[in-house]
Amino acid sequence: MAKTASGSRSVPPLAIRAQLRWDVVRPLITAIAPQRTIEVGVGQGAMGARIAAMSAQSYVAYEIDETSYRQAKARIEPVGGEVHQTTLAEGAPAPADLLCAFEVLEHIEDDAAALAEWSTFVSPGGHILISVPANPARFGPMDRHAGHFRRYSPSGLQALAERVGLVDAQPKLYGSPLGYGLEAVRNRIDAKKLREADALSAETLTAASGRTFQFDHHSWKSALATAGTFPFKYLQRVVPGGIGLVLSARKPVR
Numbered sequence: 521m522a523k524t525a526s527g528s529r530s531v532p533p534l535a536i537r538a539q540l541r542w543d544v545v546r547p548l549i550t551a552i553a554p555q556r557t558i559e560v561g562v563g564q565g566a567m568g569a570r571i572a573a574m575s576a577q578s579y580v581a582y583e584i585d586e587t588s589y590r591q592a593k594a595r596i597e598p599v600g601g602e603v604h605q606t607t608l609a610e611g612a613p614a615p616a617d618l619l620c621a622f623e624v625l626e627h628i629e630d631d632a633a634a635l636a637e638w639s640t641f642v643s644p645g646g647h648i649l650i651s652v653p654a655n656p657a658r659f660g661p662m663d664r665h666a667g668h669f670r671r672y673s674p675s676g677l678q679a680l681a682e683r684v685g686l687v688d689a690q691p692k693l694y695g696s697p698l699g700y701g702l703e704a705v706r707n708r709i710d711a712k713k714l715r716e717a718d719a720l721s722a723e724t725l726t727a728a729s730g731r732t733f734q735f736d737h738h739s740w741k742s743a744l745a746t747a748g749t750f751p752f753k754y755l756q757r758v759v760p761g762g763i764g765l766v767l768s769a770r771k772p773v774r
Contacts, residue, residue, distance in 0.1 A: 531573070532566040532595050533742035536749050537695065537702060537764070541622065541651055542567060543753040544694045544766045549574050552647050554618035558582075560608050560638060561624035565592030571620060572601030580616075582608050608641060617646040626652050626668045636684040644773045648686060652677060654693055654765040662703060665710035677767050686769035693762030698752040703763050 534542055545567070555577045562568040562581035565588075572579035579601035583589040589605040596603050604611050619642050628634040635648075642648055653663065653671045663671065672680075674691035681689035695702075756762065 531569050531599075532564075533739075533746065534566050536745050537699065538567060539746065539749045540695045540699060540753060540756060541764060541766065542570070543756070544692055545622075545649065545651070546570070548649060548766070548768050549618070552618055552649075554616070554647075556614070556616040556643075557618045557620065558608070558613055558616040558641055560619065560621040561627075562588075562592045562596070562603060563623075564588045565595040565603065567622060568592055568601065568603075569595045569599055572596050573599045575601070575618070578602075578616075580604070580611070580613050582606060582611050609637065613641060615641055615643040615646070617643050618649060619646070620649045622651040623653070625650055626663075626670055626672070627666075629669050631669070632680060632684055635680060635686075639684060639686060639771055642771045644771055646771050648681075648769050648771065649766070651764055651766045654695075654762055658703065658763065660703075660707045661711035661714055662706040665714050672765055674765060677765055681767060681769045685772065687772045689767060689769040691765050691767045693760075693765055694756055695763040696756055696759045696761040698749070698756070699763030 549571060554575050557571055557575040557579045559568050559571060559579070559581040562583045563585075565581070565583075568579075568581050572581075579596070581592060581596060581601060581603045583592055583603060583605060584607060586605060589603060593603040619638055621638060625631050625634060635650075638648060653668065654673070656671045656673060656676075659668070659671050674693060677691050678689045
């Protein structure tokens with residue numbers, strides 16, 4: 521059974537963009553109140569540790585990148601979750617009432633097939649909660665360096681969810697206005713990285729993306745990032761637009 525985490529230093533620090541995302545994701549998970557949770561592509565587990573602590577019975581995560589897997593395992597197991605270095609299909613867990621996949625779908629060429637597969641691991645009436653980069657017109661060096669195939673519009677992501685049989689699909693933009701500045705900086709940095717590493721495969725870029733601009737531990741840098749991001753978590757609730765999308769959808773009861 522997952523344990524409750526308490527105290528700001530008992531969970532790993534979140535990257536700046538993840539802090540903006542978590543401000544949207546946390547109340548959704550609180551409302552769902554999951555008993556059993558599955559997370560696909562957990563990365564280094566900073567958000568996963570938080571979700572594991574919110575899952576009443578079990579939390580199981582999957583991550584294929586070895587470096588990220590080791591970090592996620594060290595972070596999530598102390599709060600009662602499990603992390604496996606394999607794919608969801610190979611892990612074949614029992615269905616859960618919540619499946620999460622944050623910043624994963626855009627890395628998969630056949631996103632419809634992936635979303636349909638994920639839904640088979642959700643109990644009838646259960647929820648799928650995902651996040652993706654928003655606005656196809658903003659696709660740029662940051663996306664190419666991260667191994668993204670695409671970005672999504674709210675209507676496009678909602679239509680994709682409905683096409684694979686999910687219901688009550690609700691997309692929500694986040695990250696405005698701070699995210700625009702963050703992406704401008706990332707695009708400049710990643711354009712240079714692409715010129716220096718143009719031989720890297722999409723798989724290699726995808727694996728590394730979960731480790732980019734992450735905080736390994738609490739430090740003055742992570743504390744400064746948290747303090748600086750704090751007002752923008754509230755500002756994004758009233759400023760239209762955003763650089764990311766969170767989608768909550770439900771598997772119908774048949």
